[in-house]
Amino acid sequence: MSEQTTRRSVSVVGLGPMGQSMVKAFLAAGVEVTVWNRSTDKVDAMVELGAERAATVADALAANDVTVLSLTHYAAMYDVLGPAVDHLDGKVIANLSSDSPEKARKGGEWVRAHGAEFLSGGVMSAGDNITHPASYIFYSGPREVFDAHAELLRPLSPQEYLGADDGLAQIYYQALLTIFHPWLLAFDQATAMIEKSGHDIDRFLPFAVRSSAAYPYFMAEFSAANKAGGWATVASLKMMDAGAQHIIDASEEVGVDATFSHTAQTFWRKAVAASEEKGEAVSTYALMRGDKS
């Protein structure tokens, strides 16, 4: 194969922790990278690693067929690409920033209206460690656009193409983040409770890991239950309400904020009240869906 056919190159716009990880992954895979960022100190750091500096966004777009965006949200895409819309024609924008599905769809429409192809992505990584074995990226957008550029984007993480709807990557990404955020805060509460009770987080950690081995079982059980309207008996809802109270007490006895557990308890109590009103068990799942009885 000639050098001409093996040369791979890409532009990366947005050099927060995630954009920087992406630049490093591309460079490590031998992909030439041109970078632009609003704050230039981050550009300097990437240039030191071997990336090319683009003086303007227009230059970054012009440098390569494909530009990866790694920005805080979709609003930043308009701020960044807005002044360079005349340079979008014929290009490919892979926006791997997080936002709502609807904002991703609107973003896709906007990019295409300026003559570029568009892919949306959700980076399911272990923090900004995109080379972690658990990390992968959801993609959505036109299949042919994904197929044409999958090889170039592969150094970023394993890929999961979901479908043509531009919002799809964000639906899956945000659903998984919906689980992750409360887990993270609950872990803070649990470890604060351990420490403020005079114990060692390191001793607790293996038990937390061991308990998480049951999560796949619960996920399978609750997926089946939720497809059938959700898990609930009045007795089980009352048991969860009592359980939430025990967690609140264990936290508050040692001065740990139990806001989260109070919120959980609110759900169990709402479900108990709805069940009593309806005369049959109403699940928290049905309440969250907003199902009308």
Ligand SMILES: NC(=O)c1ccc[n+]([C@@H]2O[C@H](COP(=O)([O-])OP(=O)(O)OC[C@H]3O[C@@H](n4cnc5c(N)ncnc54)[C@H](OP(=O)(O)O)[C@@H]3O)[C@@H](O)[C@H]2O)c1
């Ligand atoms: N970091 C993670 O662990 C992680 C994991 C999974 C997914 N993600 C997602 O990946 C995306 C990037 O993550 P990140 O941690 O790198 O985010 P970040 O720290 O918020 O930085 C993203 C970049 O957005 C730029 N930016 C924000 N608003 C802008 C605007 N109005 N105009 C121009 N540039 C703007 C910042 O420029 P400046 O440098 O000039 O401020 C920065 O380069 C986010 O959507 C995030 O949710 C992140």
